[in-house]
Amino acid sequence: MREEEGRSFADFVAREQAGLLRLAVLLAGDRGHAEDLVQTALLRTYRHWPRISRSGPPSAYVRRVLVTAHTSWRRRLSTSEQVVEAVPDRAAPAAADADEELRTALRALPVRMRTAVVLRYFEDLSEQQTAELMGCAASTVNTQTARGLARLRAALTPLTPAHGEELR
Template identity: 50%
Template structure:
């Protein structure tokens, strides 16, 4: 990479890393994994930086690299949980942290493609066409994945049903 190109890439990284890190976090549900994902995506982008025509509009390219790299990681590391016989200690969380945790857990329960559609459409506020371009699919696929994903999130995040006492109970 030339010095001018390096400077342009460094400017891009400095400007867009916080926003891209948020997308990576919503995709992975884990801060440290999100940082690794973003670093990998930026490394892949740096290798192609000279081929990107409009450096100011490189964010959609990096977003697509994030999504495809995340999907690849998810396929490779499906069972990465470590089983243990002791529960970790958790500090009591306030209501907002609990709700955020529930939302991230609900997002994590979605398949990778559906999760990517939800994150790009509703967090990144991309149009159906832009989301389709980022994922390399049709706008109709984006619509159906978004519809199914939102339905699953509504079910997952709905308050638990109240249990009614039985009529014949004393």
């Protein structure tokens, strides 16, 4: 890669890395895994940077690589066994702020649903752009988004007593 292209890539990373990490955290639900995803996406992008940068804005390409990497990692994890000596104790949920509650609710969604919701509402992509990144039809994006939002509403709506009743 020429020096000029190397600088172009470095400028792109400096500009976009925070946004890519934010997207990856929302997709993966874990900052460490998200950082790995971003590094994987940037490495794959770097290999083909001259071609990618000439063909238009590279942000969409990198987001696509990020989503694809996340999907393939999830598939690998779901088909492989992970043996541990002892099951870790789960910490009692602390009094979390609204952002943490949202992240927890997002992590509870199935991968495709979470991906659709994150790309549509956190990345503010259109249905068609989201469908292209996910490799599916726009109607699938609509279905996954609607179901994901319904689950998020249910998970985030505080239990309120019916009129005249007391919560136990």
